[in-house]
Amino acid sequence: MKVARFHAPGDIRIEDAPEPVAGPGELKIRVRNCSTCGTDAKIHKHGHHHIVPPRVMGHEIAGEVVDTGARVQVIAAIPCGRCEECRRGRQTICPNQESMGYHYDGGFAEYMIVPAKVLAVNGVNAIPDGVGFAEASVAEPLACVLNGQSLARVGAGDDVVVMGAGPIGCLHVRLARARGAARVFLVDVNAERLAMAAELVRPDAVIDSNPVEQVLKLTGGRGADVVITAAASGAAQEQAVRMAARQGRVSFFGGLPKDDPVIALDSNLVHYRELTIVGANGSSPAHNAEALRLVAEGAVTVSDLITHRLELEQVLDGIDLVSRGAAIKVTIEP
Numbered sequence: 248m249k250v251a252r253f254h255a256p257g258d259i260r261i262e263d264a265p266e267p268v269a270g271p272g273e274l275k276i277r278v279r280n281c282s283t284c285g286t287d288a289k290i291h292k293h294g295h296h297h298i299v300p301p302r303v304m305g306h307e308i309a310g311e312v313v314d315t316g317a318r319v320q321v322i323a324a325i326p327c328g329r330c331e332e333c334r335r336g337r338q339t340i341c342p343n344q345e346s347m348g349y350h351y352d353g354g355f356a357e358y359m360i361v362p363a364k365v366l367a368v369n370g371v372n373a374i375p376d377g378v379g380f381a382e383a384s385v386a387e388p389l390a391c392v393l394n395g396q397s398l399a400r401v402g403a404g405d406d407v408v409v410m411g412a413g414p415i416g417c418l419h420v421r422l423a424r425a426r427g428a429a430r431v432f433l434v435d436v437n438a439e440r441l442a443m444a445a446e447l448v449r450p451d452a453v454i455d456s457n458p459v460e461q462v463l464k465l466t467g468g469r470g471a472d473v474v475i476t477a478a479a480s481g482a483a484q485e486q487a488v489r490m491a492a493r494q495g496r497v498s499f500f501g502g503l504p505k506d507d508p509v510i511a512l513d514s515n516l517v518h519y520r521e522l523t524i525v526g527a528n529g530s531s532p533a534h535n536a537e538a539l540r541l542v543a544e545g546a547v548t549v550s551d552l553i554t555h556r557l558e559l560e561q562v563l564d565g566i567d568l569v570s571r572g573a574a575i576k577v578t579i580e581p
């Protein structure tokens with residue numbers, strides 16, 4: 248079979264590999280869709296401290312169980328299920344967390360093995376009828392978005408700002424609407440990418456410069472109830488805090504480059520305005536199941552966000568599209 252393997256930064260190879268064999272307690276999957284995201288682009292450029300090469304990449308996985316033909320979606324982040332955090336129901340911050348495509352071979356392959364650890368935490372979800380494999384593969388990033396918005400308590404009547412118009416930003420706009428947000432504003436410094444995203448997710452306003460001033464203007468000086476940064480930008484995080492309304496919630500959804508993670512924060516804004524700043528680290532198995540349900544019910548549409556469908560041999564083209572911001576969602580169909 249064909250796989251896309253990471254060997255080193257800048258060195259992802261399409262290779263022939265023997266079909267994997269499922270051991271006891273494991274599941275063999277015929278991968279139908281594995282979507283790409285900014286993380287794949289980051290791994291391609293810099294590698295990742297959790298990846299010991301060579302490793303088959305790909306963590307947004309949907310396919311068929313080889314033995315039964317069952318249509319399934321697979322989680323990406325694998326909690327241990329046994330530590331203190333897991334036992335308290337906080338699986339997204341499990342310190343023993345492992346990931347598909349990092350610690351285990353992922354979905355950029357015709358066949359893949361689901362480790363027993365994934366099955367042990369209910370990490371394989373049946374794809375509901377009417378939901379395609381490509382849509383199901385987007386349940387994983389949507390699950391992360393769901394975790395972020397639940398921690399930031401996005402709810403009815405909120406004015407929500409999403410900073411970053413990539414695939415994650417688009418999912419944030421869609422989910423905020425599904426949760427009853429009053430208005431959603433989309434911000435990106437790349438006017439072209441912003442226009443492409445806005446065409447699809449139709450925010451109430453788009454902002455490509457001076458976001459703090461623009462958001463204050465749009466909200467009559469009040470600021471936004473929730474600001475979500477879906478971009479690896481410290482400047483965006485600093486702006487997010489300044490455009491939040493009193494008792495606003497700020498989600499630092501996207502992480503910062505590990506060599507540049509320090510921002511300037513006016514602590515008095517947090518103090519006097521009673522702001523809440525939250526992070527977000529992936530998603531739990533339950534978030535994945537909930538994301539699939541949201542897609543199946545039509546609460547969050549994802550099919551139109553899939554702008555490119557490529558073959559496995561074109562993984563590098565897909566990653567290139569993602570790095571240039573020239574696509575919303577690129578899915579690989581091995």
Ligand SMILES: [Zn+2]
Nearest residue numbers: 284286307388
């Ligand atoms: Zn991803």
Ligand SMILES: [Zn+2]
Nearest residue numbers: 327330333341
């Ligand atoms: Zn754990």
